[in-house]
Amino acid sequence: MLQDARYALRQLLKSPGFTVVAVLTLALGIGVNATIFTLLSTILFKAAPFGHSADLFYVYSTSAQARRWNLSPGDANDIHRQNTVFERFAIINFSSPSLADPGQPAERVGGMEVSGDFLPMLQVPPALGRLFTPEEDRDGGAIVVSHHFWLRRLGGGPDAIGRVLRLDGKPVTVVGVMPESLDDPMTWGRVDLWQPLGYDAASWETRDSEWLRTLGRLKPGISVPQAQAEMDSIGAKLARDYPKSNAQKGFAVVNLNTSRIDGLGRRMSWLVMDLTIFVLLIACVNLANLQLARTTSQRREHAIRLALGSSPWRLIRQLLTESLIISLAGGALGLLVAHWGSAALGRSLLIDGSEGLDLPVNLQVVGFTFVVSALTGAAFGIVPAWLASRTDANAALKQGGRGTSGDKSRHRLRHALIVSEIAIAVALLAGAGYFVRGTQRMMERDYGWRPENLLMGHMVLPYEKYADEQLRRTFFDRLRADLGALPGVDRVFVSRGHPAGSAGDLGKFAVEGREDPGIGKEPMKFETDVTPGFFSTMGIRLQQGRDFSDGDRASTRGVVIVNETMARQLWPGENPIGKRIGATDPAHRDWREVVGVVNDITNPISLFVPPETRYQTYTPIYQSDSRWLSLTVRSTSDPHLLEESVHRIVAKLDPDLAVYGVETVQERMAHWMSNFTLVSWILSGMAALGLLLSSVGIYGVIANLAAQRTQEIGIRTALGAQRGDVLWLIMKNGVRVAAIGTSVGLALAFTLTFILARAMPEVPGQSTAGTFGLSAVIVAVALIACWLPARRATKVDPIIALRGD
Amino acid sequence: MSQPLLKLDNVTKVFLTDEVETHALSGIHLEIKKGEYVAIAGPSGCGKSTLLSILGLLDTPTDGTYLLNERLVQGLTPAERARIRNREIGFIFQSFNLIGDLSVYENVELPLTYRGLPAADRRARVEEALEKVGMAHRAKHVPSQLSGGQQQRVAVARALAGAPAVLLADEPTGNLDSKNGDAVMELLQSLHRTGSTILMVTHDTRFARHADRTVHLFDGRVVEESVENKDMT
């Protein structure tokens, strides 16, 4: 074996050109695979960084409208108290408190309000300080911060413990710092700090509103079906006890690790991995072809070895050793490619709105690369080795034994390999094109509103300070007036919910004069609360009725504007103006009168998650108690120029209030699309690499076969063949192979796009014409790859016919 | 019939390789009339093949003029030269130069294909040529299934099939044993008797006897022309 390896190395060093091309081809092919595997192993297979994370489960609520939804405090509390399957059980509220240090501008941070079991349940001890005491769990006043927050905001020193910060205007003490391992955006996004949930008894009574998450650690020996069965029975009991809120509701346990990435993300990752394997396949085909060319030119040597009594098996072993050495060298270089590739990829990846993910090339990746390399070596080496072992020693050794039948089967095989290479390239291009074009179409679609020249930011009004409607109203009015007075500002509005984000809050409603459809079957709508000026600023067209005005207040009649789908479907053939909708609770209908109809709009999130309903309502912000707000201005020029002024004016009105996430609406839209854009880029890169490798492969084979025919071309030219005759002689095979390869490839491509359309209905995809267009690109590239050696063949001097061979 | 078919006037060929000048041919005068059988003899490296390649339009002289059928063939484009090679010249090579992937029939048909003749016409000519060289029964075979002598006979048929003005043969027996060599020489002779113009290069004076006259080359120059060695039969 060692002797084989030594001999193989010597052989490879004898043809350095082949060796270098082969190793580089494989380094690229294996490298991109290792890179994508690194991504996959992190986002699909890596467990959350907590102790025994396989035992951690979320409990979601399920209903006719939602498969995984938040829990109401009442439900969360009941599950906590009644369950017997969880050893620890925590209730979580994601918050974004406003942090203010004396002398520093207010800043919005990512927080988690958690009940007492939460931090102990993770089984990760704090790096500094301690976790919450039961008193702190009850009364608050303490926070535990994350490692990156500690470094960024608290200086990264031990004196951070005991520091007092102002959170939403209240002092809190830092009692602990969690270790770096918990800085894992894959689980809960970027978390800056944890604070006690501290709900009072009254809060736990709420059942009609759902915003809480829960996490539990299963007791040892309890299986998932057992836990699910208990959730089912608790669900049934709550449905009996609280039919109004829980009639159609159930609960589902979902493992923390498997819920770390959504279905679309998972499918996108697999798509990328699959298409990347295509690139490796193309690289393998190239190598098989190169190896065939080499063994053909070594035919005499192999014949001599066989004639001298070497067994065919030995020859196979010898040649396979060569292939393995090449592929392992390629794999080693491929790891380097993966090292750079995954670093670049990790930097550009966006997880839960924050940028950057550590994608380490770990042992798992090294193992994957090694296995892939070995398989690759075997895949491209086995056939040439087997063919070499069957060399007809007699024919090969005969003088001038050109054109023997062994050569013919090798040529056929090489052509078959190019056919498969072109077919794979067509499929690869089609798969990538499908996704890239689909992403483009998602971005170019008509949203029903105009995203240009808009700048937006967010703020949360603290409850205590803005408890009464008059205070909020004064604040909004001054904000709108001051911002509107800025030079370069065209229009301003404040809203709860924003078309550039989600479609707003989802809620049930009742239609006046209609029969009650029964609990759990009520129609749903998205609700957005807006100040006057919303529609004109966003470019949403009022189709009927009137816009909101400053006269629509808490004290005046409740009004609502609906979208056209809602108007058309609820009141077909009738005038919707003057109709009334209200709450589902018969005791508190709070009827609102429809005063206007606007066009339907699309918001970016509905590109990924099909919306539960197409109904959309808008209500005056003064007629609702809204605190989570967006601020939007339309500028007459570059909206970035207004960023400073927006911060300044808000700070002037309320120094404790932070405007966070200030960006242009177009940036925000791009942000939503960024992982799509990234995957598009990756796939485009894969497609380009596949195209490059396959054109190099085609070129190599045609050039090599043409070189083998130099003498023949000389003879033909001597006999009067014209330039065109020679061109066609060489290109003929290439054209035929390209035609067959493209046909097979198109069949593959249409199968693939069919599967993709099923797997990713969110992506609008590629037209048939587009797929044909892409395969035309491949045909063109293949023809150029054949034409280059053919053109060289026309330069063969016919005089070589006079010289012996 | 006074004008010669081929006429070389003061032809010189100089090869330049690595700044070394090789004077392969110097001041060659040569005339070959229609129907003649001329042998070119001389030791290895004296310029025989070079002379033949110029006559066959595979190469161009460095200096001097070449008239083929009263036409000056210098300065023609490669395409025109290929056209003339295809119509006026039949090549017979030392190493046969049949194309391994093509059958005997297709090999003979090849120059006719390049001439753009219709298929029926080609068929008649190929069959006639194979008949002439006695290889008609092997039309479907590929070259590797034939002996050297048989391959050379097929090559002769390929040269003949287009009815060229002249047959150029470069050591046609060089790769053959004496028995097969003799058979090929006999074939050329019989072609000559039926009117073909033949120019044959050989370093073996034994074969030169078959020709009407022999041009002796030495170091790129014609040193002697002899007609008296005509094989009288």
Ligand SMILES: Nc1ncnc2c1ncn2[C@@H]1O[C@H](COP(=O)(O)OP(=O)(O)O)[C@@H](O)[C@H]1O
């Ligand atoms: N392409 C070439 N480049 C350089 N020298 C050449 C070339 N072809 C032939 N020669 C030289 O020209 C001389 C004549 O060669 P050639 O015509 O082949 O001789 P012959 O056929 O009589 O053996 C030789 O010295 C040979 O080395």
Ligand SMILES: [Mg+2]
């Ligand atoms: Mg010679």
